[in-house]
């Protein structure tokens with residue numbers, strides 16, 4: 001797995017600390033330590049025990065380890081909080097970075113809030129790239145038509161605009177006040193699309209510029225004209 005703190009990959013060795021048992025199942029704290037940054041990664045683990053099943057003879061609270069009895073445990077990361085994603089590339093402008101970081105931070109608690117922040121982040125990217133109109137749908141159309149994006153990215157951009165967006169569904173018979181649900185996978189997908197835009201518009205051009213600058217310096221040093 002990749003460390004959610006420093007994103008360096010490592011072979012996970014999990015220790016489990018039993019927290020207790022209640023009507024919803026067994027609760028453990030799963031503990032991993034990253035060998036690179038030395039930080040602990042903590043996950044709350046809930047064993048999937050059905051109601052009415054015979055309760056094993058375990059105390060309500062103990063230091064025991066219940067992982068042997070867990071079926072399909074559900075994990076929620078409590079440290080670091082949020083999505084296990086690499087940090088935002090430094091080339092991305094600060095205001096855009098902020099929306100993205102918050103979209104990652106809230107995803108575990110609210111996929112809907114994360115999707116809303118992803119949408120805002122998309123709009124910031126569109127404006128930063130010069131695609132400005134009076135609404136996000138028109139701006140999305142502009143970037144798809146003129147953004148020179150590879151089709152693998154262009155085909156997914158409209159998902160970010162649509163997922164959880166009430167306005168996008170307003171003409172499709174959804175009553176006012178009705179909430180468009182967002183699945184966690186959809187909110188994650190939004191972040192994937194945003195990351196691919198970061199790479200295309202900010203990271204790759206910066207890498208290409210560094211290479212050009214290095215080559216031009218070499219040409220200059222050998223008395224040749226700079227590349228066109």
Ligand SMILES: [Zn+2]
Pocket residue numbers: 003004005006007008034035036037038039
């Ligand atoms: Zn780490």
